[in-house]
Amino acid sequence: MLRVQSVSLLALALTAVTLSGCVAAPTWVNRGPTDLVTGKGLISCYTDATFIDGERMEGTLCATPESGFFGGGEPEIYFGPWNRKFMKEPASTTTTGITRDYQGKKVFLQCNPVLATDEKTEIGRDCKVTINGQLIVSANVIFKK
Structure with missing residues (x-):
């Protein structure tokens, strides 16, 4: 009987240790800007995190x-x-920047145009998002159709 209890206790402990890694909150912050390349018919995303006013935010x-439904x-x-x-x-409205309120915090999204070598054709946007003036995520978006 004692052996069954020992094995059960050991199995429970191993399960708890194994699962604790699955439920732990991510600890990374501020991985920095990246290139975010889009594709036709797809939404491409990049996630980053930092501490905003002492609280970890992602x-x-x-x-x-x-x-649009059919693109274009x-x-x-x-x-x-x-x-x-x-x-x-829309990308054009992000040039001047957009401010929204999120749970009492000011979110500011701004994307500057990125031009091709001909200096006329826009190929992407350099985007930054701040919350209460603190950078949370940034990416160089490249539009591929």
Whole structure:
């Protein structure tokens, strides 16, 4: 009987140790900017995290090269804290920047145009998202159709 209890206790301990790695919160913060290459009919995303006002926050920046049901529309930029859909904006409106409120915090999304070597054709956007003035995620979005 004692042997069965020992084996059961050992199995329970191993299960707890194994599962503890699955439920632990991610610890990474501020992996830095990246190149986010979009594809026709796809939404491409990049997630980063940092501490905002002493609280760890995660933000996801997404982009698509075309909008509209059948495509052909203007590229769109998305942002969401904690993988939520929060902001969805046409790329042209992000040049001046968009401010929204999220749980009492000011979220600011701004994307500057990235031009091709001919200095006339826009090939992407350099996007940054701040919350209360602190950078949470940034990416160089490249639109591929």
